[in-house]
Amino acid sequence: MKNSLKYLLFSTCLLLVIYSCCENKKPNNTSTLVTPKAASCSDLTDYKNITRVSDKADWLKKNGKNVCPDLLYSTTLIEHMVSVNNYRVTVDNQTTPLSIPFKAIKDSIGNHKFYEYYLNFYIKDNKVTFRKLTKFDENQNCYSIVLFKAIEKYMNLDVRSKIEFKSAKIETPNDTLNKIIIVIPGRGNLTLDISQIPKSL
Numbered sequence: 527m528k529n530s531l532k533y534l535l536f537s538t539c540l541l542l543v544i545y546s547c548c549e550n551k552k553p554n555n556t557s558t559l560v561t562p563k564a565a566s567c568s569d570l571t572d573y574k575n576i577t578r579v580s581d582k583a584d585w586l587k588k589n590g591k592n593v594c595p596d597l598l599y600s601t602t603l604i605e606h607m608v609s610v611n612n613y614r615v616t617v618d619n620q621t622t623p624l625s626i627p628f629k630a631i632k633d634s635i636g637n638h639k640f641y642e643y644y645l646n647f648y649i650k651d652n653k654v655t656f657r658k659l660t661k662f663d664e665n666q667n668c669y670s671i672v673l674f675k676a677i678e679k680y681m682n683l684d685v686r687s688k689i690e691f692k693s694a695k696i697e698t699p700n701d702t703l704n705k706i707i708i709v710i711p712g713r714g715n716l717t718l719d720i721s722q723i724p725k726s727l
Contacts, residue, residue: 583662621693629685
């Protein structure tokens with residue numbers, strides 16, 4: 527009960543910080559993302575009006591770099607947070623999780639900043655591993671570069687920070703999904719999943 531309360535308080539504080547950043551639209555000088563000029567900085571209105579997941583992914587690939595950075599980062603992180611989406615998660619203890627320094631993710635991303643490709647996490651030989659996919663696939667466990675940029679920014683991760691990827695069953699109000707989740711140790715074990723609404727952030 528005590529751990530649950532701590533996690534709830536942590537998630538609430540995080541949301542307040544994210545919403546505050548989004549509201550103020552103040553670029554973080556330590557961010558690796560290049561902030562567009564105010565005149566060309568756009569919102570996600572057009573994106574949210576798109577219904578097909580593949581079309582959403584195409585829109586982000588083409589227009590993601592023009593979206594206001596704080597809005598893009600905060601929206602992406604919030605959409606993936608299990609506590610926000612109120613999902614029930616059961617970790618598969620029969621599959622070996624992938625636990626690596628965040629540096630491994632940064633090295634894989636390189637100088638890319640937006641939706642040039644996705645990191646696809648999957649199970650091979652009963653272990654979680656990952657590869658790059660140049661196109662979003664809603665039937666795969668795909669995470670965007672932007673999501674990892676958002677995690678780095680709001681979780682204050684550095685190259686030595688650990689990040690874990692685990693096989694899990696996620697129970698949503700409408701479905702039960704077998705996915706690869708992200709767990710951030712030392713940050714209240716913040717858990718993120720494959721976003722459902724929207725799927726392609």
